[in-house]
Amino acid sequence: MLSAKDIVVGYHRGRPVLDHVDLDLRPGTTLGLAGPSGCGKSTVAKVLSLLLEPWSGQVTLDGETVPGFRQRAPREQRTAVGVVFQQPRLATDPRWTLDDIIRGPLHACRRPDDGIVDDLTHAVGLTPDLLRRRPHEVSDGQLQRACLARALVLRPRYLICDEMTAMVDASTTALLVHLVRDRVTTDGIGVLAISHDDTLLDAWADSVIHWP
Numbered sequence: 001m002l003s004a005k006d007i008v009v010g011y012h013r014g015r016p017v018l019d020h021v022d023l024d025l026r027p028g029t030t031l032g033l034a035g036p037s038g039c040g041k042s043t044v045a046k047v048l049s050l051l052l053e054p055w056s057g058q059v060t061l062d063g064e065t066v067p068g069f070r071q072r073a074p075r076e077q078r079t080a081v082g083v084v085f086q087q088p089r090l091a092t093d094p095r096w097t098l099d100d101i102i103r104g105p106l107h108a109c110r111r112p113d114d115g116i117v118d119d120l121t122h123a124v125g126l127t128p129d130l131l132r133r134r135p136h137e138v139s140d141g142q143l144q145r146a147c148l149a150r151a152l153v154l155r156p157r158y159l160i161c162d163e164m165t166a167m168v169d170a171s172t173t174a175l176l177v178h179l180v181r182d183r184v185t186t187d188g189i190g191v192l193a194i195s196h197d198d199t200l201l202d203a204w205a206d207s208v209i210h211w212p
C-alpha cells in the first residue's frame, strides 16, 4: 500500500495546502480523487510520487517509510511509483524523440528493454513513425500516450494520474483509461486517478473521495 499519513505541506511558510491529510492507495485498486481547483489534489500527487517533501507526516510504501524525497528517495522506492501529469509538453524534453522519452527511465536506471517498450508503444497506439518524432511534431494526445508509456516502462507498483486526460480528446481518454485499468487488473498496480470530471471518475475508479 502507498500511504500518506498526517501530511502537512505547502509552498509558503505557515500556509499549508495539505493540513494533516491521510490517504491510502491499495494495490489492485483505482482510487479517484475529485475536488475544486486549488484544493491540493496536485500537491498530494507530488507528495505520493515522492517529488515534494512534506513539512511533517510520513509517506510509506509497502510498509517502508520513505526516508527522503526527489533524488534523496531510494531508487527502489522512486521507481515503484509512476506519475502522469496534466500537461505533457511541460513534462517532456523538447529535444527528445517520443522513443527517447519512453526509454528514458530504462536508461536512467540502466535496465534492459525486455520487450516492454514494444508492448507499451503498441498498447498506447504509437506507430514507428510517431516514435521518431519530437514533441513539437505530435499532438497533445499523442505526446500524452508517450508519457503514459514512460510512466509504466519501469513496471511501477503504483501510478499517479494527475488530470491525465484533461488535454486529450474522448477517444484518447478512453484508450489511456482502458490501458491503466488493464494494468490494475492484470498487474495489480494501485492507481490514484485525479480529475475534476466526476463522470469520468465514476466510470474509471473503484471508489472516489471528494475534497475538501
Ligand SMILES: Nc1ncnc2c1ncn2[C@@H]1O[C@H](COP(=O)(O)OP(=O)(O)OP(=O)(O)O)[C@@H](O)[C@H]1O
Pocket (backbone or CB within 6 Å): 011, 012, 017, 035, 036, 037, 038, 039, 040, 041, 042, 043, 044, 196
Ligand atoms: N509551486 C507552487 N508554488 C506556490 N503555490 C503553489 C504551487 N503549486 C500549487 N500552489 C498553490 O497550492 C494550492 C493547491 O494547488 P494544487 O495544484 O495542489 O491544487 P489542485 O487541487 O490540483 O488544483 P487544480 O485542480 O486547479 O489543478 C493552490 O492555492 C496553488 O495556487
